[in-house]
Amino acid sequence: MDIAEQRRHFPALQDKTYLNFGGQGPLPTPAITAICAAYEQGQVWGPFSRRALDWVAEQEHLTRATLATTLNVAAADITLTQSTTQGCTIVLWGWPWQAGDHLLLSDGEHPGVVATVAQLAQRFGLTWSTCPLSYCTEDTITILEQAVQPQTRMLVLSHILWHTGEVLPLAEIGAFCAQRDIKLLIDGAQSLGVMPLDVTGVDFYTATGHKWLCGPAGLGVLYIHPQYREYLQPTHCGWRGLQGFTYQQPQWSPDGQRHEIATTAWELGVGLQASLTLHQSWGTATQRYGRLTQLAAELWTQLGEIPHLMRLLPHPPPCGLVSFRMANYSPETLAQKLEQRGILVRAVAAGNCTRASIHYLTTGEELTQLVQALRELQGGTDPHVGTPEK
Template structure:
């Protein structure tokens, strides 16, 4: 029975999310819908800061405590410790910290998949230009329904490869890469007696998959709070493993990342994830994300939420398969909440716009050309049924 895992009623739980009212929302991979508690936490934090006094000693200590609590909340969701978490603005910021923090040398090689986000691609291209780094692209897209992603990546590793950049859950096709297996292959492929590091773009995996990052062995894991965690835009994070921490140096530097002496002068880097934090941030949004995570945790564990997401995505995937002219990119049931599909003889963007007028929110993807629908544990089976019916009706006219 779909959505039967939680101890509390889902429809009642959904009432906390104003963005789910009067629409059928399938865009969690772009931006999640914030719970009312998160919105109120942001507003209350702004008001409290003004009442106490911005930049007062009391409010500064209060904000430091709240930042610590957010790291702890994120760490709990990711199966790690707060010391491994750097608070950032979004996935791209986290990826930039890792990408620019490596001591690149001319002739080094960076391996990237052919399914990465434009923000990461552009960063890699600039690093290649600036440091004379060789960039290789491995064909992961072709492994969606055949082949072995781990073996493909292993075939592209060389003696001068320093870093592998991939997405744990591909944003375009919905494929979940076997992260632990890939990391093991990269770490075992020693270059100059050093393991090849792995940077994972976790835009679609954090908040949707059930994660234990230390167990995966991944070196850097960049995520955001505004997608599957349903927080406000502007808050994300970067996980850095204990083994990889000392190999990464800050590029953007500010007072939050350093220890100060009695004269307020920088003396040393901080010894945990705060080392890579810079300066003043959107602290009220921190409270919003922490509140959003608490709302999710009230419904079920990360494993329960993930199991429900998979049940719902399988329901959507199998229902779409019944419509003539519709073909899902994956030929087996999805392992996550992204369901990408193509429709013959129609402009995908035109259909998405038509559906939005009817209250269904989806998006198109350029490569491969397709429509992407995202289901969360918050999605109702009847919403899926209505979406499938709306698509079918649109194609019959």
């Protein structure tokens, strides 16, 4: 299991230290080739020909099956989406809310999800609030117990908080919700492709292929527990969710496809399948997660030795996100200075922090380069910038 060999498949990993998997994963050459070949083939056949349409149907089936495998669920429970956020909106707008219902979020949800909830609350007379889970200093369940209200109908949480890298205990939260008849919507943008997933006890789990799975942008996934598949009203809906074309009463598909909408870039599916096949050629999901957390822990430890640098988490991250603040530099400036040196990290406004995303594809040398660059910047010895920004 040679990591150098695996990295050779990624053009973006050849001449830079790419630590932005949590923003967008790089596409491997087999995925790029497969997508281009699919577009070319479609044009050779004629994009709306019987052959092309049969191919689309087959690819749709394979993509759904592939994503079901990554989530460890049945293909019938999968709704293909374009993004994590779209998965959230299908659930949030589809739930039959009553005025006065309450939604509980963590204090670290992604802005797109928060905006959707705020809009929903305004439209339907709901209330919503947040609870402090970004830095789980207390027991998660204790915090949730203090925050839920008699009217709380849904908990909207990230599996992995995108700014701090805290991982929330899904099984315990699922049991907590089940006891109170609260529905659980999980944003898995930062967890799909990072760790082996078990969505038992989760009602809705949404994620995307374009981050840690290194698939193309524009293809995401929503798991809907079969119990709620029909209860969820088709709101973001269209012809793809129908069982057949009819101008009478619509017959919605019996499976997760009922919540899909319309024409999309079907070619992206072959790209995601190719990315997944490549990952699977390097160990098991557990082995990839093990390597990633070991590297993240090494970085977290080394960052702890840099003066005037504060790590957001008080413990090694149980995922690939390592976030920190460094004195004298805004997160934006720090990300820019690092990019000048070929090291790509991102500033996350939500945590006022700089975030390095560590993948199983990351190497120890890349961590050394990042730590060395931070030391030079902190010491004012960076050849690219001179003195630190005040």
